Structure formats: C-alpha cells, structure tokens
Amino acid sequence: MAGAGAGEGGQPSGRDASLIVAHCMGVDVPASEFLNEVRIQRINAGRYEGQEIAGALAVVRPGERILELGAGLGIVGAVVARNRAPARMVSFEANPVLIPHIENLYRQNGLERTIELRNAVLFSAPERPAAVPFHVHNSFLGSSLQGDPARARETISVPTESFDSLRETLAPEVLIMDIEGGELAFLEHADLSGLRAVVVEFHPKAYGVAGMRRCKNILRAAGFSPLGELSTRLVWVARREG
Numbered sequence: 001m002a003g004a005g006a007g008e009g010g011q012p013s014g015r016d017a018s019l020i021v022a023h024c025m026g027v028d029v030p031a032s033e034f035l036n037e038v039r040i041q042r043i044n045a046g047r048y049e050g051q052e053i054a055g056a057l058a059v060v061r062p063g064e065r066i067l068e069l070g071a072g073l074g075i076v077g078a079v080v081a082r083n084r085a086p087a088r089m090v091s092f093e094a095n096p097v098l099i100p101h102i103e104n105l106y107r108q109n110g111l112e113r114t115i116e117l118r119n120a121v122l123f124s125a126p127e128r129p130a131a132v133p134f135h136v137h138n139s140f141l142g143s144s145l146q147g148d149p150a151r152a153r154e155t156i157s158v159p160t161e162s163f164d165s166l167r168e169t170l171a172p173e174v175l176i177m178d179i180e181g182g183e184l185a186f187l188e189h190a191d192l193s194g195l196r197a198v199v200v201e202f203h204p205k206a207y208g209v210a211g212m213r214r215c216k217n218i219l220r221a222a223g224f225s226p227l228g229e230l231s232t233r234l235v236w237v238a239r240r241e242g
Helices: 037-044 050-059 075-084 098-109 163-172 183-189 204-221
Strands: 021-024 027-030 065-069 088-092 115-118 120-122 131-136 154-162 174-177 198-200 224-226 233-238
Touching: 021 037, 027 075, 050 075, 050 098, 050 198, 050 204, 050 233, 065 098, 065 163, 065 224, 075 098, 075 115, 075 154, 075 174, 088 163, 098 115, 120 163, 120 204, 154 224, 183 204, 204 224
Parallel strands: 065 088, 065 174, 088 115, 120 154, 174 198
Antiparallel strands: 021 027, 131 154, 198 233, 224 233
C-alpha cells in the first residue's frame, strides 16, 4: 500500500506533536487513557513488548506481507511497519475500546494506509460463528475472549473473519501473534503453509503448560524452529527450516 501523505515540514499529515508522550524505535506514541507513567517509561526505554519487537525486526524482511493478531496498543505493528517497510500488513484487534487509540497512533505516524486495522477475531476452525463474546476489563491487558464474564466491565459481541479467506487475499509470510490465550485454538486448526516466520507469545495461564507445549509442538510439526538467541519459554521467534 502507498504511504500516507506528508504535511508541512515533511511530517505525516494529521500529526500533532503536542499529543506525543513516548517514542519507540522511530514511532511516536500519542497520549492515551491506557498509558500511565510506568508504561510510558517502559516504552521510552524499549522494554514495552521488547521481546516481540526484537523478534519481529529480526525475522521480517522489507516488502513482505505481515499478519498481526492482537494489535494491543498498536506499538508493535507500528514499529515493524516503520522499520521494515512491509508490502502489506493486516492487523486484528478484538477489543473495540482500543481501536480509536490504535488508529490515532497509526495516523500520528503516517501509517494508516500501510497497516490495515480490523476489529474482529480471526478464526481458523472450519466452523466459524458470525460473532463471539469478548470480555472487556478495566485493564486492556485483562480483556480477552477467555476472560471471566462475572469480573468483566462488560461483555460485547465481536465479529469474526475466516483465516482461510485471509490467506487467499493476503498470503502472509510472517505471523505476529499475541492474543492473550487464544493462540492455542488458532494454531490447532490453522494452515500455516506459506508462512516463513512467526513471533508468538504464549499464555499458559489460559490453557496450562500442556496447552503451551501443544502450541510449540504444532509449530515444530509445521517446520518452525525457535531462534535460541531471541526465544524464551513464553515467546517464540521461529523460522521455517529450509
């Protein structure tokens, strides 16, 4: 996709420097209700999602097609787009509360035409409901499909999309996935052919150690090998052998 237009002084159109509260590897991070002082300090120090960002920058090549599941605050995807210039990037975020903040971050960095943001849940299973319940908590980190409805601030309905259909239109080469425990259900049915590399954060609190082991075995069976210098127990940066 073409890059966003530039305004005066070569800055991306729509950019307001007065809104910027943090910086991460070339990405300006605007103010948001989800950014407290501690989180701002972590972003500025490169510690916010630092392992995912380092892993993605290590495996993504310029001109590739990227699929991101779990945009969060939008910082990881924006850093990848800014530093690796993908040919196309599609990012999914289930939490609708985060969407305006992600869109603002993309807009402030001139990335709104580089990253296509979708407020939906990507389903790999053959039987796909039209929508699924999503539990919104006061902390965006606690919001998920697997959350406790009794403890949620609200439960909303989020539309779903088909991974098989997306594979046909996007043909992703790299998958970046941090979906707060939804990775096991996704990997169990996903056709990973065509992917060259993956960056996956595991959440054993959602499905146990056995579930995390199952995720890793699925990736191994598909031909992916974790890069030891970049991978840990909870985050895998892996490339397909050969």
